[in-house]
Amino acid sequence: MANISQPSQGAWTRMLPNSAAAFHRISALLTLAILVIAFSFASPAFLSVNNTLTILLQTSVIGLLGIGMTMVIITGGIDLSVGSVLALSGTVTGMMVKAGVPVVPAMMLGVCMGAACGLFNGFVVTKMKITPFVATLGMMLIARGAALQLTGAAPISQLGEAFGVLGNGALFRVVEMGDNGFPRVIFPGIPYPAILLVVVAIVASYMLRRRAIGRHIYATGSNEEAARLSGVLVDRTKLIAYTLSGALAGVAGNVLMSRLITAQPSEGVMYELDAIAAAVIGGASLMGGVGGISGTMIGAFIIGVLRNGLNMGGVSSFIQQIVIGFVVIGAVYIDQLRNRR
Amino acid sequence: MSQTLQAAARFDAETTPLVEMRGIEKHFGGVVAVDGVSLDLRPGEVVGVLGHNGAGKSCLMRILSGAMAPSRGEIRIAGDVVEMGSPQDARAHGVETIYQTLALADHLDAPSNLFLGRELKTRFGNLDDKRMLAEARKVLATLNPNFTNLKDPVSSLSGGQRQVIAIARAIYFDVKILIMDEPTAALGPSETAMVADLIRKLRAQGIGIFLVSHDMHDVFDLCDRVVVMNKGKLVGAHDIDEVHKDDILSLIIKGELPTDWRPRNLGELEAAR
Ligand SMILES: Nc1ncnc2c1ncn2[C@@H]1O[C@H](COP(=O)(O)OP(=O)(O)OP(=O)(O)O)[C@@H](O)[C@H]1O
Ligand SMILES: [Mg+2]
Secondary structure (H helix, E strand, O other): OHHHHHHHHHHHHHHHHHHHHHHHHHHHHHHHHHHHHHHHHHOHHHHOHHHHHHHHHHHHHHHHHHHHHHHHHHOOOOOOOHHHHHHHHHHHHHHHHHOOOOHHHHHHHHHHHHHHHHHHHHHHHHOOOOOHHHHHHHHHHHHHHHHHHHHOOOOEOOOOHHHHHHHHOEEOOEEEEOOOOOEEEEEOOEEHHHHHHHHHHHHHHHHHHHOHHHHHHHHHHHOHHHHHHOOOOHHHHHHHHHHHHHHHHHHHHHHHHHHHOOEOOOOOOOHHHHHHHHHHHOOOOOOOOOOOHHHHHHHHHHHHHHHHHHHHOOOOHHHHHHHHHHHHHHHHHHHHHHHHO | OHHHHHHHHHOOOOOOOOEEEEEEEEEEOOEEEEEEEEEEEOOOOEEEEEEOOOOOHHHHHHHHOOOOOOOEEEEEEOOEEEOOOOHHHHHHOOEEEEOOOOOOOOOOEHHHHHOOOOOOEOOOOOEOHHHHHHHHHHHHHHHOOOOOOOOOEHHHOOHHHHHHHHHHHHHHOOOOEEEEEOOOOOOOHHHHHHHHHHHHHHHHOOOEEEEEOOOHHHHHHHOOEEEEEEOOEEEEEEEHHHOOHHHHHHHHHHOOOOOOOOOOOHHHHHHHO
16 A cells, blocks of 8 residues: 555655645736636726737836846845835936937946946945845835935927837738728737847746846845855846846836827836735745746736736726735745745 | 875975965954964865854855955965955855855756856856756766755745755865865765765865864864864964864863863874884
């Protein structure tokens, strides 16, 4: 009897840890599927091409922030500044464009601004030894204050058509001139922000899984002292994670402002919480050492779909907050149940 | 008897020591963890480091392994003064360490831990996980043939398996000086025997080993020399032939030898003379 049951049990326990991470992703994916099905039953317009594109657009910003956040969270840190850095970066780009700088270099400068904020975060965390929570809370205030001060708290509008391409353009868009003289959209195309999100997600995933820096990010969050003793340059690893988070907040800021064709210094308030929620729903642990890009993407889409679907159902944004709050707690609770086994 | 003389001849004064620590001190605020310790290690020598809990053994070893900067003192490797500013510095001088805390990243698997900080890469700079797995399987099998769950995060492994990974990591790379801080604390009898065999094999290759241990049997079985620390100070350094276990116990507990101490091998020494 014992002889028969033992090998199968061994195989089972050997599979557990690997399947555990997959289990979380699958349950998150299942949640997403259930949400999509439920919302499309509730409102036929939910699955329409236009609404799908809207969801893609909305999710791209949370997704970009979430990717950077995931890297920081895996190192055992947190980045509360991404919402404010997003605003500062977008504002800087807007001001550059207004001052006559062409759109592409202006956007690059905006992203550099974000990266600089992230680098500063990393510096405060690693060299000044201030906890990530406090360090990035400081940057949250600094970047928001800077954005508001630079603009006098007023949005910068009339930035020209070229500025709006990143946020509103689409690849493979097919438009036909109708008989009545109005353009008719045959295929709306794939929005640039969605393409950007996919590209960034693939690169980030490759970095985390296949490059040494990725392994060092996991090792640092798993056991910082062990990583240091093993020869991992822990400080450099963290600096890179925070800088990337800042840079991605800059990218997200440019996408968002471009979509609005306005540089809004008060945009992105509380976005850091959505980004953290996306990472955590996707299986990242705030204790560090655990998390992944694919999970965070699912998490971002759960939040995006939830927001969009509830909006279409006429649910107030306050109720949405409540729902998402419960989803975050539920996701982490399920994760703990799994780990306790 | 002739063996004893051979052993003595192996460590004559002319061979340059691998390691010379001189006047090492380590202070933590008011606490003096290591108090003016000077200690040598020669090629092919196993030196047992003993002492009560909190005597400063781990601190001394961590200073040599670059994990901790000394407050004062000098370290020479093969005759040259070196700066052990980081674990990487120490490794560059061939110092490998099995830390008492094992220093493993819990969420990573055994191969990732074995190669952490020194990952094998493909031509394009990608992680070569396949090769790391194969190499890890090889080296782990020499220490524990039952080690099969190489893809599990090390947090899910037993204490002994974790210790085996830490040992494997220290011997896989080009090691000249091996620091083992209680390497068998979590091991079963057969694994402990394997580590003992490993120590003999490495010593035969001319590698110098510091073995921190509380196990008197292991120390007398494996070491050429034994040093005892007490409250941060080095209170004794003896060839293993000239002391009894009771002498060492007295050094550990009281910080001094019994008053009536005579070298254990006095007869042999006189006969040789
Ligand atoms: N990071 C630290 N900060 C402050 N004090 C420390 C630190 N590390 C060690 N100490 C102190 O230094 C002394 C020596 O510690 P150490 O770890 O070297 O002892 P040990 O001989 O290895 O003991 P054990 O047999 O328990 O491993 C202890 O009093 C300890 O409290
Ligand atoms: Mg110790």
